[in-house]
Amino acid sequence: MKRKFNPHSRSLNTEQKTLWLIAGIAVLAFLLAPAVVESYFLRIVSLALMYLILTTGLNIIAGYTGQVSLGQAGLYGIGAYTGAILAAKLGMPFWLCLPAAMAVSGLFGLVLGAPTLKVSGHYLALITIGFGVIVEKILVEWQSLTGGPMGLAVPAVTFFGHTLSEQGFYYLSLGLCILTLWITNNIIHSYFGRAFSAIRDNELAASCMGINLTRYKLLAFVLSAVFAGAAGCLYAFYSAFISPDSFSFSLSIFFLLTIIVGGAGTIVGPIIGTLLLVILPEYLHFLDKHRLTIYGALLIVSVIGMPQGIVGAIRKKFPRIINFMPPAEVSHHPIPRNTDNYSTGxxxxxxxxxxxxxxxxxxxxxxxxxxxxxxxxxxxxxxxxxxxxxxxxxxxxxxxxxxxxxxxxxxxxxxxxxxxxxxxxxxxxxxxxxxxxxxxxxxxxxxxxxxxxxxxxxxxxxxxxxxxxxxxxxxxxxxxxxxxxxxxxxxxxxxxxxxxxxxxxxxxxxxxxxxxxxxxxxxxxxxxxxxxxxxxxxxxxxxxxxxxxxxxxxxxxxxxxxxxxxxxxxxxxxxxxxxxxxxxxxxxxxxxxxxxxxxxx
Amino acid sequence: MPELLISGLVMGSIYALLALAINIIYSTTGIINFAHGELVMLGGMFGLVLVVNIGLPLVVGIVVAGGIVAVFAILLYYSTIKPFGDNLGGSLGWLMATLGAGIIFRNVAMLIWGSHPRPFPPLGGSELINIFGVNILQHEIWVLVITLLIAIFFNVVLDKTILGSAIKATASNRNTTRLMGISAEKMVLACFGMSGAVAAVAGFLISPITFAGPEMTVSIGLKGFGAAIIGGLGSSRGAFVGGLILGILEALSMTVVTPGYKDAIVFLVMILTITIKPEGIFNVTYEKKV
Missing domain, CATH: 3.40.50.300 (P-loop containing nucleotide triphosphate hydrolases)
Known part of the structure; x- marks a missing residue:
């Protein structure tokens, strides 16, 4: 998973083999988890998987494209409420609510992304914070639609007429999460992903390479919003009840914190960061009072001490993880011939x-x-x-x-x-x-x-x-x-x-x-x-x-x-x-x- | 309607006061201190301790709290901004770090003082005075006057003094500033100190209106950023006018929509301004050389 795209992966070095082994064990552990862990813990892991769908999407915009978004909780809330309202008021099943939530969030992602065409950095941070606050206020105020501060009850997910069990829901989250990671991995290791990273590293050079900044920035925003919408809808059905305070600004900061701790701009970063920050606090209940203070301190310590996150630190230690193999055929005359007709003129x-x-x-x-x-x-x-x-x-x-x-x-x-x-x-x-x-x-x-x-x-x-x-x-x-x-x-x-x-x-x-x-x-x-x-x-x-x-x-x-x-x-x-x-x-x-x-x- | 305008002006002055302090840091470092709202909150909370608990006179309280919060602002600089070196535009690490510091300030304040907002004595007592048929608190007049004075002070310091030139030179290029024999570090520290002191004053002025509590500046802080940007970052005049515009806009929006939506409208205006004219009302842009 950590490995860069490499079409001739017949021979892997030791580091790369180790990584594949770890990835295999991790997938196996997640598949077998419901058989061994108690139901409370299973719910926590389900939540972490939902968050992971969102943070993987956030990573596309913040980690790869370099456009900081502090309004992800807003998009998450829009997805959750779209799903909840369709299910509660129109009686639509989960399987229709999910794509609808993704579409609506995606649309809002397009709106949120529009300012990036002119501004970035701290301006964008303020815009996205403002967006999150606006969403939160509207969720509270538009009582006829959202139920206001009292919240909204959401019916359970049914599967061929049966209500999905706790375990069933866990596997649903796991499946969607793996799908998200697979999709993101394919996008990142394509010319789309390279365009995103190019924009992050150097907008001027990127546009001089033929990358349409407008199109790719908006695309990155929409992708991240679609994943946020999916995560939100999943969350609405998972918690059976949603209210506006579940989608506050501090959640947006938390999401960004997970990818910074794990390693922004890598596929594995959000996985490590999200699982760590959702599951670990469950073992540190005595610190609950200080949880937010610790998050704040973690934010400062990680951006200063480990700006590339855990994954960045691992890469530094084992540089051979990235090791491209030569292609089957290397051309000795690689300069493309100009076949233009007018040789004179x-x-x-x-x-x-x-x-x-x-x-x-x-x-x-x-x-x-x-x-x-x-x-x-x-x-x-x-x-x-x-x-x-x-x-x-x-x-x-x-x-x-x-x-x-x-x-x-x-x-x-x-x-x-x-x-x-x-x-x-x-x-x-x-x-x-x-x-x-x-x-x-x-x-x-x-x-x-x-x-x-x-x-x-x-x-x-x-x-x-x-x-x-x-x-x-x-x-x-x-x-x-x-x-x-x-x-x-x-x-x-x-x-x-x-x-x-x-x-x-x-x-x-x-x-x-x-x-x-x-x-x-x-x-x-x-x-x-x-x-x-x-x-x-x-x-x-x-x-x-x-x-x-x-x-x-x-x-x-x-x-x-x-x-x-x-x-x-x-x-x-x-x-x-x-x-x-x-x-x-x-x-x-x-x-x-x-x-x-x-x-x- | 006049009452509405007055309350708009008062809230506007407070946003302006925040914007001015945000601005002075921007003027010297080119960054926005995302923990500024929390510094204002600390001003209010220390005010509570000094004035209500210890019983110091208000004016003494302001001075002492101003000193304390200035120290906090300087500590904030050392812990969240200095580690990123001179080239702050190159990364957004400081943005996350200042946000983190804000979270710590707020939550530690909650542990110490609890989350319940508490009443705070207004400047000039609680009697209403009547001006041109409008009843107004003396405190509200103080808010307007103090903000105006601080705005004029910053405007003079930044635009008319050699210190102001040194501050702006620091923002533009720290190494060259050092070569000119100016201690860039001292300039930055002076600005953070000033920003902290003004934050404490803002805390004293806001607390009687909103009550003092760890969450008193969650949305006010954001509007302070909005005011600074609408006016144009780096311009004291812009910060002042931007704050007033935002305050009046907010008051007027209440005549159209229910109060709950007013924040949504203010933030929408902020987003639109940033998107359409990121340099603000008072600044002009130049074509960037590649």
Missing amino acids: NILEMQNVTKRFGGLKAIDNFSMTIKSKTVHSLIGPNGAGKSTLINIINGVYHPDEGKVTFRQKDLIGHKPDRIALAGAGRTFQNVQLFRNLTVLENVMVGGHGKHKINIFTTILRSKKAREEEQRSYQQAWSLLKFMGIDDKVSEYAASLSAGQQRLLEIARALAMEPKLLLLDEPAAGLNDTEIKQLMKIIKDIKENGITVFLIEHHIDFVMDVSDTVTVLNFGSKIAEGKPNEVQSNPDVIKAYLGTEEADVC
Whole structure:
């Protein structure tokens, strides 16, 4: 369960085998539990399993996507009341109430998720807290529907005309819980899950890889809400009576606490955290008076002392738990060929582009065309506006004036993810990796746009889904081998050296199968050997028909690889032409070295 | 209607008072102290001990409680915010940690004082005075005046003094601030101290209205955050106006819906404001450089 997705899992290392053994024993223990434990304890475990459905969902939004939600108790309450009202007032059976509760909660999840498109961090925390309070108030006040503070009685679950026993209910919770974990596991270990984590680690880079931030954030919110709704409905039938005070803000904090203690952003984290925090207090009754105080202290201690939770601590101790196996076939020519029809002509045209930051004109009436299948370099002193230009091309900035066309399509007003999917890949001047993803996963995020299957196919993990995943895996591995960093596949991106991080960024951009590759100072911080390797890589990329737009300060490097060089100074073009022409241009010399008049003074 | 407006203004002033103290911490660290409501509650509870149990005069009580809560605020900084280092924007650990501290404060207060709210003496006695035909408690006038004074004080400190520039510099970049010869740590501690003292004053002003108890600020605290955001984090003027807007809105909403729904309406407005204009009424945004 802890193991990362790995399509060639024929050989596991000792750590991985141990984990599977533990997981097997745990499942067996849960299956046999009703035969050995007393009914009171069984009820506690049933409750823990319900909570686990919710916390697994919460983990998708808070742990994987990095959007803190303190309103989960509200969604849980909406699920519970939807189920309870349908059952109590309309006499609907549990089996219909459950999907209805999931749907209604999911809808509210969509509403709750909408603000994330504009804000995150403490703003989002306040919004979700506010949402929880609003739900609680409405549950109290709307007495005709909810019964107000007096609560609502819920009929029992029936199964073919028989009322479900305590044991039956336990197995129902266990079944739904395992289903939830299976679904979540399949989503997380797919391109959906990688998109979530990419957004958490670096929104800018994620959108430049073609990930639609709006769509994926909302999806994560809805998924977490649907699971909260299911848990709520289950709870309503389990407790046979619900009232608004069961869905208070402190429950939301408790849910978040469980995933922090267990390990946010891992499948096993919520399992450990939830079981621990629900079951353990049952053995510490003498501390009941202090329970909330202890939770508060636990919250502080765990975010400071163990921010990755129990699972994070285990991973640190046994790093070999994550160990990708090489795919069956590693391609030696992994650079995707650009099969675009128009081999001649201009892939990108910029006309009279102006970009202002406040009073400063960063780019001033700039025009340039990039010929298809060439290496076009942009040089200029620091602060000339070079990176701004790349940010305009791929939609991070919108120019104030002017026109940008890419493959004869207008780019103005489009978001980076649209432009990325249209075929513009990029790297960044300040490396922007997904630091908490492995090297291999970083490259696989680059292949995001190549995935076609929908969320339902992903959940069911059909043959098609597995094949697509396999292709992405193989491509990523091959690209990393080509870059010479395939020995680092299982390591976290943050642990690589500066040079390796730059190579990783190029591999990630190549996984996008771009038509135009924008490289922003790829040689910065590389040593001589690495620069030679980079030169060869850029030539290989060009041979495969991919156009390269390069910003670089190493002049020898630029002169060697470029077909055309443009020189930028103070946001304006001062020269353009073949490398040797530009080198001898007096304006260029002036911009770089200054004029001789300085000597006279 | 005038009574409604007055009570709206009074509650609004209290939200403003919370917002001002939340703001001063935001001004120097860029974070929101999610335990602020509980600091206010501690102010009220210590007030109860000092004024009702020990029998100190109200003014002395305010000063002593202000000192105690300032120490609590500084301890809060050391235990829940400092461990996350200089780059607080990078993680949300401090958010969970301050929430945790709030839970501890509230529950320990409950263990010590019980959960039952207790009456608290108002400033200026309990006689009503009549102004332009409206009966008003002297305490309510004090609430308005004190809030206004504190708002002006913060506005002057932050915008007009060298201390204010140092505080804002600390929020913007701590390392550079240190290189300029300013102790970033001292700036942060000063702000937490001020925030704690103002929290205690707020506790003294709220308690006669809501009664003093460990849960007195559960929803008021949240509205304080709302007021700070509606006005625009980092702006004292914004915090003041934001609080008043929220208070009046709340009072007016009671004419339309039953009292139970008023919190729901206030929070809905807060959510909408954050979503539509997260920078608040008084702030402007600049395009972020990538």
